[in-house]
Amino acid sequence: MARGRFNSSNKPSEELPKAKLNRENLRKIRGLLKYLSPYKAKFITGMLFLFLSSLVGLAMPALLGAMIDAAEGKHKFNFIPSNLTIIGTTAFIILFVQAFISFGRIRLFVEVAEKSLADIRRNTYFKLISLPMNFFSNRRVGELNSRLSADLSQIQDTLTTTLAEATRQLVLLTGGIVLLFVLSVKLTLLLLTLLPVMIVIALLFGKFIRKLSRQAQDKLAESNTVVEETLQGISNVKAFVNEAYEASRYDKNLREVVTIALRGATYRGVFVSFIIFCLFGAIVGVIWYGSSLVMHHELSAGVLTTYILYAVFVGGAMGSFPDLYANIQKAVGASERVLEILDEVGEPVSMVREENAIRNKLQGNLSFSDVMFAYPSRKEITVLNGVSFTANAGEKVAIVGPSGAGKSTIASLILRFYEPQQGSLIFDGKPSAEFPLTDIRNQIAIVPQDVLLFGGTIRENIAYGKLSASEEEIIQAAKRANAHNFIAGFPEGYDTVVGERGVKLSGGQRQRIAIARALLKDPAILILDEATSSLDSESERLVQEALEELMKNRTSIIIAHRLSTIREANRIVVLEKGRVVESGSHQELLQNEEGLYRYLSQLQFDVS
Numbered sequence: 001m002a003r004g005r006f007n008s009s010n011k012p013s014e015e016l017p018k019a020k021l022n023r024e025n026l027r028k029i030r031g032l033l034k035y036l037s038p039y040k041a042k043f044i045t046g047m048l049f050l051f052l053s054s055l056v057g058l059a060m061p062a063l064l065g066a067m068i069d070a071a072e073g074k075h076k077f078n079f080i081p082s083n084l085t086i087i088g089t090t091a092f093i094i095l096f097v098q099a100f101i102s103f104g105r106i107r108l109f110v111e112v113a114e115k116s117l118a119d120i121r122r123n124t125y126f127k128l129i130s131l132p133m134n135f136f137s138n139r140r141v142g143e144l145n146s147r148l149s150a151d152l153s154q155i156q157d158t159l160t161t162t163l164a165e166a167t168r169q170l171v172l173l174t175g176g177i178v179l180l181f182v183l184s185v186k187l188t189l190l191l192l193t194l195l196p197v198m199i200v201i202a203l204l205f206g207k208f209i210r211k212l213s214r215q216a217q218d219k220l221a222e223s224n225t226v227v228e229e230t231l232q233g234i235s236n237v238k239a240f241v242n243e244a245y246e247a248s249r250y251d252k253n254l255r256e257v258v259t260i261a262l263r264g265a266t267y268r269g270v271f272v273s274f275i276i277f278c279l280f281g282a283i284v285g286v287i288w289y290g291s292s293l294v295m296h297h298e299l300s301a302g303v304l305t306t307y308i309l310y311a312v313f314v315g316g317a318m319g320s321f322p323d324l325y326a327n328i329q330k331a332v333g334a335s336e337r338v339l340e341i342l343d344e345v346g347e348p349v350s351m352v353r354e355e356n357a358i359r360n361k362l363q364g365n366l367s368f369s370d371v372m373f374a375y376p377s378r379k380e381i382t383v384l385n386g387v388s389f390t391a392n393a394g395e396k397v398a399i400v401g402p403s404g405a406g407k408s409t410i411a412s413l414i415l416r417f418y419e420p421q422q423g424s425l426i427f428d429g430k431p432s433a434e435f436p437l438t439d440i441r442n443q444i445a446i447v448p449q450d451v452l453l454f455g456g457t458i459r460e461n462i463a464y465g466k467l468s469a470s471e472e473e474i475i476q477a478a479k480r481a482n483a484h485n486f487i488a489g490f491p492e493g494y495d496t497v498v499g500e501r502g503v504k505l506s507g508g509q510r511q512r513i514a515i516a517r518a519l520l521k522d523p524a525i526l527i528l529d530e531a532t533s534s535l536d537s538e539s540e541r542l543v544q545e546a547l548e549e550l551m552k553n554r555t556s557i558i559i560a561h562r563l564s565t566i567r568e569a570n571r572i573v574v575l576e577k578g579r580v581v582e583s584g585s586h587q588e589l590l591q592n593e594e595g596l597y598r599y600l601s602q603l604q605f606d607v608s
Helices: 023-069 084-130 133-137 139-184 185-232 234-239 244-293 301-342 407-414 437-442 459-461 472-482 484-488 507-521 537-551 587-589 597-605
Strands: 366-373 386-389 398-402 422-427 444-448 523-529 555-559 572-576 579-586
Touching: 023 084, 023 366, 023 422, 023 444, 084 139, 133 185, 139 185, 139 301, 139 472, 185 234, 185 301, 185 472, 185 537, 234 244, 244 301, 366 407, 386 572, 386 579, 398 407, 407 523, 407 555, 407 597, 444 507, 459 472, 472 484, 472 507, 472 537, 472 572, 507 537, 523 537, 572 587, 572 597, 579 587, 587 597
Parallel strands: 398 555, 398 572, 444 523, 523 555
Antiparallel strands: 366 386, 366 422, 572 579
């Protein structure tokens, strides 16, 4: 049986969802247009240049037609000189002016778009990193990254290209139709009977072809997912000798892609052939009828030429609107998704480092008082149910219990990633709500089981605990964390690049860098979330020594599966199904023969 796609919703960036253009959506998109305000003068100047460029472009067909009439000794337009040389010179001057204006328009639009987009991107990123954890628990990283890349790129395209092109084509369409009527009412009536039919058929065909294109893109995304899954799990593929199975999966998807693509190519071929026939048929019809008008001296050859050029302008403008409309729809959809982030309420964290300085120093006293908590994404499941315990300043308090008992949730609540639905957290005798959020997080450090290192150097990762740390402070923290020796053994020392998520380092090395980072922060409260559970014996010894150094003279909350690491804790809190079922020292808890702690101890080591 073929396994389901893990990323079945992935779509190529060019197939961004579209939004309907209604009053509500247009009102929302105005929320992004405010980012143009600082550059309003340049934007208005660019629009003026665009308008002038379009008007100048409309003058060219008249000049070209006048050249033909001048060569035949005729003079149709009173506002154009009759001399061929003067007309040609005027045309080149106008072309030069148009080129200059077009350069100014492009330069201004790109500058406005890039700067305003940078503002949007900056504010979106700032808002993202200030949002509470429950926002991220309901969304995938890939989706959020798409907001900063694909969605904003679509908005950029709209600001730099689509908006300008739509304005330009609208000017050409309006001006072109007016000039067509001025030149010949008869020809224009003939043309207007042909164009709408072609456009309606083109829209219908185009919609159907886009649907087939989306299907092909979706199937291609499926095949890409197969490749991604296979390469990520290549060891399993080889271990189970399933290369042939994966090859057949990929081949099946590719065959479906080809089938849909060929079907689309058939319809596209019919569509293109029809459009070419109709387009050139309309041109032939206009020229044939126009030539008959020339024969009857109702038109001159120059005017007919001018008319044909204006007709091409009008046809091109009308043909461009479906794609422009689709791009505007995509931009509205992208704007909606970006505004969803910008409209979210962030945590009270400033993007200016100095404003996040500690204002209230914590002593390290911590209490949970009858705390009840359920994750916002799973409100029906109570994770903590009436949890109460106390950790006095400088004490080591261990949290133990089976998997799913709520141990790591306690760590998240201490850091105020989430707020309890009932009960309260108390720091130094005051509810946590009375402290600025940054005061609490600035004075708490966590060493998790799976340490995340950023892709820079070892020095940068250690200094993440204190960005203003000196070289001496970084090295001293590394020494206290038993990390200096292995760091010094690298050719680049502290400038060694750790790779994405720290993949170039072993688990024990990553843990010791995380401990050095925590030491540098010098927190009042330390959280150790199963910090040694996945290490070998030698790495555990080195890490445990570093942890002992880290826990000196500070409140330590130790979440552990290995009970051997918490025997010396001042107090051990035993959780089961979100409730505190026991509390006491190691020896006290062992005395309870029916207790959960004694049972867990018996599973790990002999207590007899």
